[in-house]
Amino acid sequence: MTQTASRTLAERLQEFVGKPYGGPTVARDPVNEPMIRHLTDALGDRNPVYTDESFAKRSVHGGIVAPATSLQVWTMQGLVPRRSDGEDPQSRLMSMVDAEGYVGVVATNCEQIYHRYLRPGDLLTVSSEVESVTGPKTTGLGEGYFITTLQTYRDQSGEVVGEMRFRILKFKPSTPKPKKSDIPPPPRDSAFFWEGVEAGELRIQRCSSCGTLRHPPRPLCWKCRSKEWDFIVASGRGEVYSFVVHHRPEVPGRTHPFAVALVSLAEGTRIVGNVIDVDPSDVRIGMGVELVFADNERGRTLPQWRPAR
Amino acid sequence: MKQGDTHEKVMIEKVDRAMFVRYAGASGDFNPIHWSEDFAKSAGYPTVFAQGMFTAGVLGTFLTDWVGEENVRRFRTRFVGQVWPDEAITCKAEVTSVGEGSAEVKLLVTNEKGEKKIDGDATVIL
Numbered sequence: 001m002t003q004t005a006s007r008t009l010a011e012r013l014q015e016f017v018g019k020p021y022g023g024p025t026v027a028r029d030p031v032n033e034p035m036i037r038h039l040t041d042a043l044g045d046r047n048p049v050y051t052d053e054s055f056a057k058r059s060v061h062g063g064i065v066a067p068a069t070s071l072q073v074w075t076m077q078g079l080v081p082r083r084s085d086g087e088d089p090q091s092r093l094m095s096m097v098d099a100e101g102y103v104g105v106v107a108t109n110c111e112q113i114y115h116r117y118l119r120p121g122d123l124l125t126v127s128s129e130v131e132s133v134t135g136p137k138t139t140g141l142g143e144g145y146f147i148t149t150l151q152t153y154r155d156q157s158g159e160v161v162g163e164m165r166f167r168i169l170k171f172k173p174s175t176p177k178p179k180k181s182d183i184p185p186p187p188r189d190s191a192f193f194w195e196g197v198e199a200g201e202l203r204i205q206r207c208s209s210c211g212t213l214r215h216p217p218r219p220l221c222w223k224c225r226s227k228e229w230d231f232i233v234a235s236g237r238g239e240v241y242s243f244v245v246h247h248r249p250e251v252p253g254r255t256h257p258f259a260v261a262l263v264s265l266a267e268g269t270r271i272v273g274n275v276i277d278v279d280p281s282d283v284r285i286g287m288g289v290e291l292v293f294a295d296n297e298r299g300r301t302l303p304q305w306r307p308a309r
Numbered sequence: 310m311k312q313g314d315t316h317e318k319v320m321i322e323k324v325d326r327a328m329f330v331r332y333a334g335a336s337g338d339f340n341p342i343h344w345s346e347d348f349a350k351s352a353g354y355p356t357v358f359a360q361g362m363f364t365a366g367v368l369g370t371f372l373t374d375w376v377g378e379e380n381v382r383r384f385r386t387r388f389v390g391q392v393w394p395d396e397a398i399t400c401k402a403e404v405t406s407v408g409e410g411s412a413e414v415k416l417l418v419t420n421e422k423g424e425k426k427i428d429g430d431a432t433v434i435l
Contacts, residue, residue, distance in 0.1 A: 038335035042328065043363070044321065045370040047378055060379045068381055069369035072362070076337025104352070107361045111385035117378075173353055252353060 009100050013093065013133040013145065021149050022090050023127035027074040031122040036066050039073065065117035071153060071162045074118070075126040093130070093147070094170075102144055102170040103249045109148075109167035116161050123156045131165065144171030173252065190217040192231055202234040202291055202303050204269060213269040236291030237266040237308070245280040253297030259283045263305055277306040310412050310435055314404040316375050320367050321398040324359065332363040359392035364427055368418050371400035376433045382411070386429035397421040410435055 029035070033051070040050050045067060048055040056064040066074075084091050118124070128151040135145030151164040186194040193216075196203030205217045209226035220227055243261035250256055259280035264270050275283050276294060288308035296302050321328075329343045338360050341348040349357045365386045373381055392398065401417040411434045418427035 035335065038331070039366075042331040042335040043366045043370050045366075045373075047370075047373060049378055065378075067366070067369065068373070068378065069362070069366045069384065070336075073336045078337055079339050107388055109385075109387045110361065110365055111383070113383045114381065 009096070010133075010135060010145075012096060013135075013147075016089060016093050016130040017133055019130060020089060021093075021128040021130045022088065023075075024125045024154075025075055025127070027124045027126075028078060029074070031066050031074055031118045031120050031124070033064060033120050035073070036064070036070070036120070039067060039070050043067070043069075061117060061119075063119060065119055068114045068117065068162075069112065070118070071112050071114065072126075072151065072164055072166075074122075074124045075153070089130070097145055097147075097170045099248065101172045101248060101250055104141060104144070104169075104171040104173040106141065106169050106171070107166065108146065108169050109165070111165040113163045114161075115159075115163075118155075118161060122161070124161070125154045126151050127154075128152070139169060139171060141169065142171040142174045144169045173250070189219055193217050196231070196233070197293065197301055197303060200293060202236060202271075203231040204234050204265065204267060204271075205229050205231050213265075213267060215269045215271050232267060234265050234267050234291070238263040238271075238289050238291070238305070240264075240275070240283060240285055240287045240289060240305075241270055242285060243275065243283050245283070251297075261289070261305060263289055271303070273302070274304045275306065276304050310376075310404055310407060310433075312404050312407050316371075316402045317399065318371055318374075319397055319399050320371050324392060324394055324396050324398060326357055326394045329357060329359055329363065332360055332366070336360065336362060336366075338362065354391070356394060358394075361386070361388040361427075364388075364392050364398065364418055365429075367398055368400050368416055368427060368429065372402065372414070372416065372431055372433075375402060376414075380433045380435070381431060382434060383432040384429070385431065386416070386427050389425045389428060392418075392420070392426050398426070405430070407435070 036050050049059050049061060049065060050067055053064055128149045131148040131150045133145055133147050136143050146167055146169055148165060148167040151166065152160060153162045155161050193203050205214050206229060207221035207224060207226050208228035208230055210221060210224040212221055212223045214222060241262045241264040243259055245257045245259050247257045257280050259275040261275045262270050262272055289305040290308045292304055292306050293301050294304045333339050333344055342352055343357055343360050346357060369384060397420055399419050403415045404412050405415050406413045411432055414431045414433055416429040416431060419425055
């Protein structure tokens with residue numbers, strides 16, 4: 001990332017400041033006692049004013065209220081987020097920073113102001129605007145931008161019942177080296193393949209009934225449906241059938257960009273693998289490649305490909 | 310309530326990841342980084358961690374238990390560090406100033422080692 005590009009992004013982000021960010025969005029459900037009970041259970045809050053009608057009646061509230069810190073809960077989208085056309089300000093801002101590699105996100109600050117307590121039956125509407133965008137800044141997590149939004153919550157009569165200032169950090173993840181122990185053991189169907197890799201062989205599954213090769217390993221022949229199979233050891237010669245050059249999102253531990261190809265094996269089936277020992281921009285369809293066993297960023301040996309010598 | 314008054318309580322002795330799952334369901338914050346070990350690790354974290362608003366909610370409970378839920382007007386939190394499974398959540402409050410009918414309270418959440426998780430402040434009416 002050059003200074004110029006950072007400045008340009010910072011400038012572009014300023015265009016969002018002071019403008020609507022999201023909403024107005026009406027809560028899916030009114031404030032209700034079952035969710036209040038779930039919340040107080042989850043928080044371990046045993047104040048009976050949230051759950052005991054007769055106690056709450058005698059309190060200053062005159063009835064059950066929701067915990068103040070539940071302000072932002074009622075307008076959450078739920079497990080299945082609403083579909084977006086990608087053109088709303090939030091989607092545009094997020095894709096703008098994501099595109100520059102600031103793919104990490106963490107909440108850093110939350111300030112809530114309560115105008116009144118929420119009661120069962122209140123139907124909230126939230127609208128938000130971008131208050132400020134600052135950055136790029138160096139943080140413990142990596143370089144990033146702080147995005148502060150101001151949410152205003154209104155009830156069914158339009159009265160403002162609360163406000164929330166929420167700040168997130170969108171950051172470029174620093175790249176921790178994944179541990180070798182993170183690698184899962186191979187499933188039964190592909191154990192022969194990984195044992196081959198350890199032995200320095202590229203083993204390709206072959207149907208014992210019709211002789212058709214297949215990769216990646218799977219239990220059934222796609223051609224004759226036989227479950228019987230053995231394997232051949234590939235010669236390691238092939239050519240690039242298709243490829244991509246990966247720039248973003250950044251993959252922890254890897255150097256970018258890198259090329260990933262679909263390689264046609266001389267024996268007849270295809271396999272996906274990294275193309276290494278070459279400038280990614282020099283990879284071409286039809287290029288001859290040869291097998292090389294090389295460690296990936298996790299220290300795992302993988303069959304990879306380099307230009308044929 | 311007067312300036313310099315303090316209050317402290319261990320709100321949770323040992324944080325359990327089931328708490329993150331319960332809070333996800335109750336709050337609608339379903340970000341898998343808080344409950345999926347695989348997802349959290351793939352994002353570079355050692356394991357899952359509490360929703361910031363969960364810990365803020367626990368701090369809110371601590372505050373309302375102390376001053377009465379009818380008296381809190383403003384509540385501000387800064388998420389300083391993640392809260393991990395098996396840690397304790399200890400909340401502290403100190404009255405920093407008392408004005409006309411209201412007071413400003415400084416708030417702090419730490420784990421059992423005194424490592425800061427949240428700092429914040431609140432306005433409460435008297």
